[in-house]
Amino acid sequence: MSKRTSPALASHVPEAQRLSTIRGPLLAWYDRERRDLPWRRTRDAYAIWLSEVMLQQTQVSTVIPYWERFLARFPTVEALAQAPLEEVLTGWKGLGYYSRARNLHRAAQEVVARFGGRLPSTAEELLTLPGFGRYTAGAVASIAFGEQAPLVDGNVARVLSRLFEVEGLPGDRAREARLWELARALVQGERPGDFNQALMEHGATVCRPESPLCLLCPVRTACGAFKRGRVDELPPAKVRAPPKRLTLVLAVWPHEDALLFARRAEKGLFGGLWELPAAEVEPEAEHTVAAESLSKALGVQVAPEAELGTVRRQLTHRALTLRLLRVSGPxxxxxxxxxxELRWCTPDQAAGLGMSTAMLRALEAALAAGVLGR
Structure with missing residues (x-):
């Protein structure tokens, strides 16, 4: 075994002195340099939980206005639990990754039913709720309740990989176990919530994936990668699979001043959201073939009339093509x-439905094509 690969497989906890050279300076840096984010001004566990869910896969600048609007609309766990899922998804519209909203809603209902409307205070109990993985449980337990619970997200993984020269590709089991072991050791001590936030903040603003600001790093003297000139090597870039290509044909079915809309099943892509009724087709499917797919999905005979255009969206794991097909039927x-569920809605009524950004763009394209003006 080479010296370079041994750190990833080591299972011992670093000495207390080594941990202190990281913990103290990082907390002091956080006190000086942390961003003034609205969820850092509250001790409300529900508000903190909401921020952590929204921040998954979404930039801070995007999350802030959504977080504020969502809290105004659903100010408590009870309010969220009692709201219809459709209303929750409407409040989430534009944030993407809608499974987060569905799990948030389900978890709120369980918190009311099982815990009297109060979030449990330990990571172990939080893990029993829908949508809570190890990261979210550790974040809420440490930040909202002060439990010495570890967390590892992308930013934290990068910081720890460089500090302790942890080898291995993202997703490697030995690497992940080592990162969690290190996070667990470091969080022990005062202010565990602030320390976890310091790790995340440091990865987001200083120990960045590209062009890290090592000269501004408060823990560079304790960083193995910095000492050995390996900052650009660690962690190695994850090899991403090319996005899957997905083509959907959308039924643009006008009747008087309304269009037909459908709500999807709660699982899968765009689960629980409204759309112009869609069916998967081959990219070059003829109109008649596309209409047959829509007929099966809708349970009635659909006749194709005209192609109204195409909308393309790049999602994280899919290259999405939406073909707008004007249809009619007996x-x-x-x-x-x-x-x-199906509904016939005017454009104004459709504005109140929970729809994905991709479907909103498709609706805009259909209306721009004059589908209700013919």
Missing amino acids: RRPSRAPAFH
Whole structure:
């Protein structure tokens, strides 16, 4: 075994002195340099939980206005639990990764039913709720309740990988176990919530993936990668699979001043959201073939009339193509086998539905094509 690969597989906890050279300076730096974020001004566990969920896969600048609006609309766990899922998804509209909102809603209902409307204070109990993984449980338990609970997200993993020269690709089991072991050792002590936030803040603003600001780093003298000129090597970049190509045909079905909308099942892509009824097709499917797919999804005969355009969206794991097909049929559906619910809505009424950004762009394209003006 080479010296370079041994750190990732080491299972011993660093000495207390080594930990103190990281813990103290990082907390002091956080006190001086932390960003003034609204969820850092509250001790409300629900508000802190909401921020952690929204910040997954989403930038801070995007989250702030959503967090403020969502809290104004659903100010307590009880308010969120009692709200219809459709209303929750509408409040989430534009943030993406809608499974986060569905899990948030389900977890709120369980918090009310099992814990009397108060979030449990330990990571162990939080892990029993929908949507709580090790990271979210550790974040809420430490920040909201002061438990010495570790957390590892992308920023923390990068900081720890460089500090302790942890080898291995993201996702490697030995590497992940080592990172959690280190995070658990470092969080022991005073102000565990602030320390966890310091780790995340440091990774977001100083120990960045590219062009890290090592000269401004408060713990560079304790950093193994900095000492040995390996900052650019660690952690190694994750090899990402190319996004899957997905083509959906959308039924643009006008009737008087309304269009047909459908709500998807709660699981899967755009789960629980409203859309112009969609069916998956091959990229080059003819109109007649696309109409057959829509007929099966809607449970009624659909006749193609005209292609109205195409909307393309790049999602994290999918390259999405939406083909807008104006259709008609001898019978207007009120129920469909592939969808939870159907509605005929005017554009103004549709504005109140929980729709993904991709579907909103498709609706805008259909209206721009004059589908209700013919």
